[in-house]
Amino acid sequence: MAPHTQQLTRPAVRLRGLTRSFEGRTVLDGLDLDLPAGQFTALLGHSGSGKSTLLRAIAGIDHGVAGSGTLTAPERVSVVFQDSRLLPWRRVLPNVLLGLDGKDAEERGRAALAEVGLAGRERAWPSELSGGEAQRAALARSLVREPELLLADEPFGALDALTRIKMHGLLRQLWERHRPSVLLVTHDVDEAIVLADRVLVLSRGRIEVDLAVEREGGSHGEYRARLLHALGVTDAGAAAPGPPLRP
Ligand SMILES: Nc1ncnc2c1ncn2[C@@H]1O[C@H](COP(=O)(O)OP(=O)(O)O)[C@@H](O)[C@H]1O
Numbered sequence: 001m002a003p004h005t006q007q008l009t010r011p012a013v014r015l016r017g018l019t020r021s022f023e024g025r026t027v028l029d030g031l032d033l034d035l036p037a038g039q040f041t042a043l044l045g046h047s048g049s050g051k052s053t054l055l056r057a058i059a060g061i062d063h064g065v066a067g068s069g070t071l072t073a074p075e076r077v078s079v080v081f082q083d084s085r086l087l088p089w090r091r092v093l094p095n096v097l098l099g100l101d102g103k104d105a106e107e108r109g110r111a112a113l114a115e116v117g118l119a120g121r122e123r124a125w126p127s128e129l130s131g132g133e134a135q136r137a138a139l140a141r142s143l144v145r146e147p148e149l150l151l152a153d154e155p156f157g158a159l160d161a162l163t164r165i166k167m168h169g170l171l172r173q174l175w176e177r178h179r180p181s182v183l184l185v186t187h188d189v190d191e192a193i194v195l196a197d198r199v200l201v202l203s204r205g206r207i208e209v210d211l212a213v214e215r216e217g218g219s220h221g222e223y224r225a226r227l228l229h230a231l232g233v234t235d236a237g238a239a240a241p242g243p244p245l246r247p
């Protein structure tokens with residue numbers, strides 16, 4: 001077997017005609033999507049457009065939701081949410097190791113904590129962490145499972161602006177080092193453009209915009225204007241040059 005070649009050619013996620021409804025109301029409506037292995041994709045959409053519904057479907061944690069269509073996703077999937085979901089009665093390292101076994105688990109957990117900048121905090125309680133640190137711990141908990149696909153549902157939504165910028169750098173760095181496929185849900189157009197290589201807009205139950213972000217020669221301002229337009233936001237400043245693409 002040539003796992004590396006396979007990883008490069010096989011899409012990590014493949015959705016065809018994915019439909020999900022709540023009480024007769026269709027939220028995802030025959031949605032098609034391929035996520036290539038190793039790609040960093042961001043997903044935008046209005047509140048209530050079905051972003052979390054889509055993520056839960058891909059994560060396989062939407063049992064009981066009415067739906068149809070076909071869905072292929074990797075075996076090892078990690079999910080990060082807006083709140084860290086650390087168990088308050090466990091210290092940081094046991095939280096990161098939750099459900100893991102094997103004799104090298106602890107070592108891997110410590111390494112993951114060091115990677116997210118939390119070396120030395122292994123024995124801290126979740127209540128002793130700042131919001132940013134808690135999200136770092138949540139990232140370490142995902143990372144230690146060596147996911148082929150990382151699903152993140154507005155993971156920085158509750159953080160202050162400066163912490164957020166630091167977390168952007170960290171997430172991008174982790175992605176570059178481990179190369180999982182990433183699907184990042186965000187409501188922040190700039191966050192999407194800065195972090196992702198591809199930006200999707202979910203609207204009316206389908207992927208309405210599928211934008212490739214070119215690092216070389218791409219214009220943040222143009223991407224921004226296009227995405228805001230797709231989201232129905234008219235902003236006089238939207239076509240302004242904007243910040244440089246990942247300085
Ligand atoms: N468990 C549920 N039961 C009933 N309605 C739901 C449930 N989950 C989501 N919905 C509805 O589906 C729509 C999409 O929700 P969601 O996927 O959370 O949107 P987003 O994450 O884009 O804000 C919303 O109208 C929401 O009220």
Ligand SMILES: [Mg+2]
Binds near residue numbers: 052153
């Ligand atoms: Mg949501």
